[in-house]
Amino acid sequence: xxxxxxxxxxxxxxxxxSSFQFANRKIEDNKIRDAKADTYWMATIKTFAKxxxxxxxxxxxxxxxxxxxIQPYLPSQKDxxxxxxxxxxxxxxxxxxxxxxFWFGTNSIGQDLWSRTWSGARTSLFLGIAVSVIEAIIGTxxxxxxxxxxxxxxxxxxxxxxxxxxxxxxxxxxxxxxxRPGVTTLLLALxxxxxxxxxxxxxxxxxxxxxxxxxxxxxxxxxxxxxxLRKNFMPYLISIILMRVSLxxxxxxxxxxxxxxxxxxxxxxxxxxxxxxxxxxxxxxMPGLRYQLLFPTLIVSIITISFYLIGNAFADAADPxxxx
Amino acid sequence: xxxxxxxxxxxxxxxxxxxVFIVFSLLRLMPIxxxxxxxxxxxxxxxxxxxxNMGLLDPLPIxxxxxxxxxxxxxxxxxxTYMANVLVTDILKQKIPISMKFGLSTLFLALLISIPLSxxxxxxxxxxxxxxxxxxLVILQAVPYAVYLLLIQAIGTEKLHIxxxxxxxxxxxxxxxxxxxSLGNIAFYTTWLRRYLIExxxxxxxxxxxxxxxxxxxxxxxxxxxxxxVPMIQYLPNSIFxxxxxxxYVESLYSIPGMGGLLVQVIQRQDNSMVQAVVVxxxxxxxxxxxxxxxxxxxxxxxxxxxxxxxx
Numbered sequence: 280x281x282x283x284x285x286x287x288x289x290x291x292x293x294x295x296x297s298s299f300q301f302a303n304r305k306i307e308d309n310k311i312r313d314a315k316a317d318t319y320w321m322a323t324i325k326t327f328a329k330x331x332x333x334x335x336x337x338x339x340x341x342x343x344x345x346x347x348x349i350q351p352y353l354p355s356q357k358d359x360x361x362x363x364x365x366x367x368x369x370x371x372x373x374x375x376x377x378x379x380x381f382w383f384g385t386n387s388i389g390q391d392l393w394s395r396t397w398s399g400a401r402t403s404l405f406l407g408i409a410v411s412v413i414e415a416i417i418g419t420x421x422x423x424x425x426x427x428x429x430x431x432x433x434x435x436x437x438x439x440x441x442x443x444x445x446x447x448x449x450x451x452x453x454x455x456x457x458x459r460p461g462v463t464t465l466l467l468a469l470x471x472x473x474x475x476x477x478x479x480x481x482x483x484x485x486x487x488x489x490x491x492x493x494x495x496x497x498x499x500x501x502x503x504x505x506x507x508l509r510k511n512f513m514p515y516l517i518s519i520i521l522m523r524v525s526l527x528x529x530x531x532x533x534x535x536x537x538x539x540x541x542x543x544x545x546x547x548x549x550x551x552x553x554x555x556x557x558x559x560x561x562x563x564x565m566p567g568l569r570y571q572l573l574f575p576t577l578i579v580s581i582i583t584i585s586f587y588l589i590g591n592a593f594a595d596a597a598d599p600x601x602x603x
Numbered sequence: 604x605x606x607x608x609x610x611x612x613x614x615x616x617x618x619x620x621x622x623v624f625i626v627f628s629l630l631r632l633m634p635i636x637x638x639x640x641x642x643x644x645x646x647x648x649x650x651x652x653x654x655x656n657m658g659l660l661d662p663l664p665i666x667x668x669x670x671x672x673x674x675x676x677x678x679x680x681x682x683x684t685y686m687a688n689v690l691v692t693d694i695l696k697q698k699i700p701i702s703m704k705f706g707l708s709t710l711f712l713a714l715l716i717s718i719p720l721s722x723x724x725x726x727x728x729x730x731x732x733x734x735x736x737x738x739x740l741v742i743l744q745a746v747p748y749a750v751y752l753l754l755i756q757a758i759g760t761e762k763l764h765i766x767x768x769x770x771x772x773x774x775x776x777x778x779x780x781x782x783x784x785s786l787g788n789i790a791f792y793t794t795w796l797r798r799y800l801i802e803x804x805x806x807x808x809x810x811x812x813x814x815x816x817x818x819x820x821x822x823x824x825x826x827x828x829x830x831x832x833v834p835m836i837q838y839l840p841n842s843i844f845x846x847x848x849x850x851x852y853v854e855s856l857y858s859i860p861g862m863g864g865l866l867v868q869v870i871q872r873q874d875n876s877m878v879q880a881v882v883v884x885x886x887x888x889x890x891x892x893x894x895x896x897x898x899x900x901x902x903x904x905x906x907x908x909x910x911x912x913x914x915x
Contacts, residue, residue, distance in 0.1 A: 437614075440614055440618075444615060444889070445618065445622055445890070446890075449622075449882055449885050452882065453629060457629050529745050536749040536750070537852065540852060541867055542867070556749060556750065560753060563757055564760070564767075566761070576750045576754075583745045583746050584742065584745040584746060586745070587741060587745035588741065
């Protein structure tokens with residue numbers, strides 16, 4: 280009889296066995312984790328919604344964007360480029376301070392600043408959002424190739440190292456200097472540099488998850504590359520993409536103001552927050568006319584601060600460490 | 604380490620060459636008005652002769668290599684419409700010292716403010732002082748500087764009665780531009796220093812020092828600051844080089860006759876050779892600044908991984 284058999288025999292004493300009883304407990308009662316755990320996205324949205332200030336800013340921004348879109352269709356709105364003449368004297372209504380007719384007053388040649396401001400906000404928001412989305416699309420595509428295709432890694436890294444060295448202000452100035460001023464030129468100039476950073480962010484995130492087991496498993500099971508990218512990678516990347524987009528919008532709007540200041544921005548018949556501020560700047564030293572600067576700067580500040588804070592709040596919310 | 608630096612150097616040189624080439628070729632596409640101060644009065648033959656004189660009718664590669672050769676000899680050509688037929692280098696020689704004077708004092712002021720500010724914010728994380736500081740930083744980073752600098756100008760001249768336009772002999776006129784320029788730097792340095800300081804706080808040596816009973820002030824100043832400032836050193840050469848360029852916006856806001864204001868003026872006058880020279884100078888300082896920053900970081904902190912694959 281071996282040592283083990285002897286032990287078992289002693290242990291399996293019937294009297295002792297009968298002293299064990301069923302506790303009648305279910306395993307489900309004692310599970311630590313809630314069976315209905317939130318998905319990643321639900322958790323992100325819930326964490327974000329807890330941040331009341333960020334939610335408030337989201338509401339402010341949505342209202343603002345909505346208003347800039349519907350403003351021209353509201354009754355009795357004035358044309359942003361029409362010059363208004365006084366009925367009595369027949370002269371232009373120059374530098375009229377805000378009245379019942381002209382809510383934000385008029386500028387130095389008698390255009391209505393209320394409609395110009397909203398039209399400018401529309402242009403600037405369009406530029407900001409369009410540029411950020413284009414950057415995101417190009418950046419994500421390049422980043423996916425860079426991170427996923429091993430053979431291309433060295434090539435893209437070398438390209439990145441070259442391009443990253445070029446100061447983006449130069450590209451911005453150069454493109455707007457060479458091409459004719461207009462929305463397309465500005466779009467091109469603003470899009471030209473931002474995608475590089477985006478691609479790098481995507482690539483770094485890809486490197487972290489590329490060789491995880493679930494990806495290898497997917498590959499071994501014969502999932503198509505496109506499906507792997509869509510189903511396995513995208514959930515990890517989308518929060519980075521959204522965050523970058525919301526942070527790049529304020530910087531694009533700021534760049535537009537800057538490039539207009541250099542005299543390379545949009546022509547005056549396309550109002551933008553940049554050229555409104557530029558026009559208002561001339562009135563800075565005339566206290567009575569400062570309203571011309573006040574309204575566009577106020578709108579710019581609201582838009583940029585909101586996007587910036589929402590982007591940061593979203594980045595916090597998207598981090599699983601902050602999910603509870 | 605030597606191999607890394609060599610690779611880094613070669614890469615920067617290639618970038619520089621490419622940038623200069625692209626800038627040069629793109630500017631050849633500009634309208635030719637920018638080469639003549641009195642374009643309207645000239646006849647077609649005169650223009651033709653003038654262009655030929657300047658060598659602008661040669662094929663592009665020949666023009667480019669002539670340009671690079673001249674540049675290496677310190678000759679950047681002549682300004683045409685900004686100042687008729689004055690050497691570009693002469694104009695730059697006048698402008699750069701002014702910009703640098705402002706830039707260096709700005710940088711000094713920025714470091715003087717951002718180091719104590721980030722220390723205070725990091726040691727009172729989540730408290731009132733940190734919140735106020737964060738609000739300040741968010742405003743500086745989110746709002747376009749073109750907007751808040753106007754506010755400073757208005758307040759400074761209106762309420763504080765500081766003279767607005769720059770005067771070389773009147774020191775009070777330097778205050779507003781220096782303050783305006785330093786704000787961006789303050790926002791940048793404070794944000795990152797605060798972040799690095801908070802990261803340091805979790806490390807073992809800080810915990811050990813705390814357990815030993817070293818006062819938290821001493822830990823912060825003696826130990827954490829030194830470690831947190833190391834990654835910041837990378838940005839210092841770039842900041843110093845940037846002072847050559849000056850601040851485009853602030854300089855023209857206060858009519859400071861420096862490099863930044865120059866760029867605005869030459870763009871408005873479409874002076875192609877001046878735009879080219881200034882933009883190339885921009886590129887050189889930008890690229891060299893980043894290069895020196897990387898090399899400095901690698902010299903100071905041997906722990907920095909010397910892999911050549913950037914972006915990680």
